[in-house]
Amino acid sequence: MDQAVPTGNLRRSRFWLYTPFVLLLLLAIAWSVAWFVIRNRTAEALDGWMAAEARAGRDWTCADRTIAGYPFRIEVICNALDLKRGAVTASFGRTEAVAQVYQPRRIITEAAGPLKVTDGTVTVQGSWDLLQASINASPSGLQRLSLTATAPKVTVTGLPAGELTGSGKRLELHVRPNPSRRAELAGDVAASVTEASIPLLDALIGGAEPTNLNADVTVTQADGFKGGTIAEELELWRQAGGRLDILMLSAAKGTRQIETKGELRLDEQHRPAGQLNVAAAGLDGLLGNLTGGRLGGNLLGMLLGQGPRANAAQPNAKPQLASLPPLRLENGFLAMGPFVIPNVKLQPLY
Template sequence: MDQAAPTGNVRRSRFWLYTPFVLLLLLAIAWSVAWFVIRNRTAEALDGWIAAEARAGREWTCRDRTIAGYPFRIEVVCNALDFRRGAVAASFGRTEAVAQVYQPRRIIAEVAGPLRVSDGAVTVQGSWDLLQASVNASPAGLQRLSVAADAPKIAVSGLPGGELAGSGRRLEFHVRPNPSRTAEQARDVAATVTEARIPLLDALIGGAEPANLTADVTVTRADGFRGGTIAQELELWRSAGGKVDILMLSGVKGPRQIEAKGELRLDEQHRPAGQLNVSAAGLDGLLGNLTGGRMGGNLLGMLLGQGPRANAAQPGAKPQLTALPPLRLDNGFLAMGPFVIPNVRLQPLY
């Protein structure tokens, strides 16, 4: 009788000893079941979304699709990703999109090249070492899209003015709806390119140094892509009253620097139109190109504070920007203040 009590105590102690492990095992089983349910629902949702996109005229093809990521993520992998709408077709390399189970509306993607986009007339080809993107969404739609690429290279062919090519060390691109201008269907766009090498820019302003470019703009009437050619999409945007509000455009290329703010749109002849407030330094070569000769460029540069005297700075010193008269794009002409710049005619973009 004296030994019965200790035996009961031992049994109760073992029960509580194993209880946490049993509960942990049950939790792991429940979580595994839940993850496979979420996985199956993800596959169904993707199939439903692809079908809905197809009904809207946008065809997506995810080759050799797999869904993984157990236990805390959902990873969707396409060995190749293709898109088509109307005359426009695009293709990417291996694409992997990842979302946390507890944060399904924030998606991180890694996309391999090459990129090819064509509307039958204009073709864009691109490559990179690493491209990553993030998408933040809500029940109301897209909240933010961000893209970052290392060592991007791009070539555009089929343009009226010939092929355009460029490369850089790093590209960053961000888009979000403007919360204060929803009625205008406005999108805020911020982009930077570091150590960009663009032959057209070299020919325009001189020098072989890489350029650092920054853009911060708001695009109105940006209500989505309809699947037409680039010319058709631009015309729809123009006829809807779309414009680009330039909060800041800046470029630094060796001793040359320029900053611009203003507004641009397309006129009825499909030419750029609008007005820019520009500050610049070291652009006497560009002014010479615009005026058709070095003498004219140097004269105009001296009048605007851009001549050799203005550029005589210490090596490595930051160039001093000089405000230029307003730059107007009107009826196919380019004017600085009251003076029309000779030898410059703005051509239709399409």
């Protein structure tokens, strides 16, 4: 004869059976409430930040702003993003910024083109297939900004020398405050462009091969954008004693290669000034063109070209760079060792 199961035991067994599902439901409800609280606080923080920026003279406009990303992210989307400060305006296409709710100070941004920046005189226009950036911040401010762009194209108009254009396969840019040179308000910049096409460089050096560019520099007195024209910003930087420390600047174009280190600044006439240490290979015709075939230019041109000739038997070998006399930029003139390059006169940048 079967024995009946006690009712109390049955109830307790069912309670423990359903408890995990009840707890999961309560956790989901609590997380949803928390996400909407974070979303509202994000909107309030953005409004407060934009108001503070406006008081500082930087007017941001985020067209048709939406905040999404439930359940684990916060996504801020602007159908268009514009900035105006003083005479300078900048605009992007659709821009999306994403942060994980558990890592709010690391922001991933994706922006669509076109880009347009102008101060009323000089205009920069850019486009790309994909542009992404990551921003790492701390309570004290920016720690690091990294940016990548595929198939970037840029056009600069309004320059005294005329239009400047360029394009490339891939662009990478990394910016951070220099932790050991805070008193100088220094910032480190590392940038590279692969397979760049720059008509001005083609005309200067010769050849239509794509160029690979790499730069590793430190900019002092890099205390931010003040909102003036490009000329006004450069003048403020010059007056503050700003300097460009070139740790490495290199370009490779076919068999032509150049590497540069040194320091640049602007003189009182707004011309580049400073000294560069240069090593090069394959640029034998460059100085000859600049000097009109004069003896000093031809001698230096032969020195610039000795690397590829040494590797003529090994066409795929890396060119051997020849170190050149220091390149000096002084009083509007360009000098290399004892030779002043006669056909080159440095013009004011603004």
